[in-house]
Amino acid sequence: MSQPAAIEVVDVSKRFGPRWAVARLTFTLATGRALLLTGHNGSGKTTLLRMLATATFPTAGHIRLFGQETRAERAALRDEVALLSHASFLYEDLSAEQNLTLVARLRGVPQAKAAVAALLDKVGLTTRSDSPARHFSAGMRKRLAIARLLLKRPKLALLDEPFGELDPAGIRQMEALIRELKDGGTGVVLATHLVEQGQSLTDERLHLENGRAVGAQA
Amino acid sequence: MRHWTLTYSSQTQALLWLPMILLALVLALIGVHVFDPKARRWTWKALAVIGVGMAVGQPFLALSWVPPEKYMGDTGRILYVHVPQVWMALIALTLNFGASLAFLLKKSWVSDALAEASAEVGVLFGAVGVTLGALWAKPTWGAYWTWDARLTTAAILLVVYSGYLALRKFIEDPEKRATWSAVVGIFAAVDIPVLWFSVKWWRSMHQTQSNPSTVDPLMTAVLRYSATAFLALLAVFIYQRFLVASAKRNEEVALPEALPAVGGTP
């Protein structure tokens, strides 16, 4: 094996109080591949994505991304993995531009100002760049959150319901964006209820029920 | 009535060693309890018997056998309970600090349960100690509450650890509760000496700590006896409270051995 797998989940379980949100899950995803994650609400998709993003860690088992263990190598991995979550991670009182500039400066993006302006243009928020996030609609927040994710091209993008709250044009843009990420060599994990759309964008599928993998891996 | 006599019959002299022997016994039992899990079935019972037995004899010793103190008279007798109660509270809260630190270094439900047990028992002993201190202060200093450094520190300490116990009640996720309360436990423990020092600077009129060599040996003996009795009870209280906390934790979290089976839907 010349290259370690993008994702290697080994017998992972995650407990919330008395409940196992994810139970004895094992799968791998080769570098450059895209995975579709399906399952009902509460099936463990979000928990799994949060564990892959190093936001939280398994109660038992191991997760390795690019050969690095998430718990031990979190600082290095966070630089390479990006999470688009239900929560937008935005500061409500900062403007769209200020929200992005904060991330750009913390990530050490060169020419932060230009990069932020380009991204705002890309997600169609240039005219609203000075409004605080508080005044944004759900769809606009989603766009801003995507721009936040794209500030530095990640090696692995974790997308939790990226199509939610977007209008049809936004959904098409999002599809194009995911293809662009894939073509650029970024690994993608896509959790969505829109199975058909998801399947056209991904190579493999993992279906979760009660935190367990169901059916064979495609 | 005897006052401040420092010569005693050889019989009495021998009796003065009794508390030290009992203390050694209690400490040995606690040691066995901590280091030999198999012995725990009986060690706590033995400690309970010793503690209750000694506590029954304690009023006789403290109220009648030992002569009244030279300056404070009979009111000074309350110190035979007040002082050891506060000592025990400090021991329990020190244990809480140790358990909190242990949890942050290596997660374990045992140290979390021990932290919970020791804090609660510590607050109980501390509350009794502070109340008795206030009762003693009324005839001695003329007011229930004097802003003396030790009393004030002890009272604030109770507030600090009541907050700690409240925090534990207000967090449902057991792991977060354990971690956060451990952090608060460490902050609180580090605060104790700081608090003590600053209040002392701020105002002090408490008796300076007596050195055993300047006190009638009979009094020292009764004080040590009381402390031994309360230590045995403290150990039993903490252990029983620990069992309750552990059982609760077992109920709250599926422990690692209860990991679900591989594959299949439940």
Add this chain to the structure above:
Amino acid sequence: MSGHPKILAGAFEVLRKDLLIEWRTRARLNALIFFSLATLLLFSFALGPDSELLRKNAAGYYWLGILMASVLSLGESFRIETENLALDGLRLIPTDPRAVFLGKAFGNAVMLWLLSLIVLPVMVALYDVTIREGVAQLAGLLFLGCLGISAPGTVYAAIASNARARDVLLPLLLFPVLLPSLLASVKATGLIFEGDPMLQLRSWVGLLASFNVLYWGLGFVLFPKIIEDD
């Protein structure tokens, strides 16, 4: 990987972000100022119009006013972090959790300090106080006192922001722990108001400074345990 310069740079960005948010929501800061002014007024009503008594205890009431406001502003500084899970976003950027502590705690201290300076003239007029030892010394002491509140305050606000009944929990946890800093701050401020013939000021300031070292050190080490979920 994460050397000291990186922590400081991260702390600076977090600080900048917090101050920016405070600036953009100035209405909130204004409300806080009026809140502490109202507190100062209440003390004089509660104690009756005995101006001698008020002048003598002015330092105490002043710090109590700051302390009451601090609970609100600390709670607020973590409300903005729990909204949209912004704090999660911040640490996944990645930002070193210790940088988050330094930035937020310092930002909270600066806000409290500004508040105390704004309220100062009103307090002086209200309680008829004379500042005998110099305004610069007073400003320095106020900042030291605010640092002493903000380090444990930031740790406890982070904890309380995620618990039930956080509005009760934060002052319950925080006030007793702040007592040593409060005692030292009040004593030192009182000496600056009343004059310091016995030269006690230095030792109170020294005490306050050592509390600061202790609390900032503890916060720096323990804060990551609170916000990292492992």
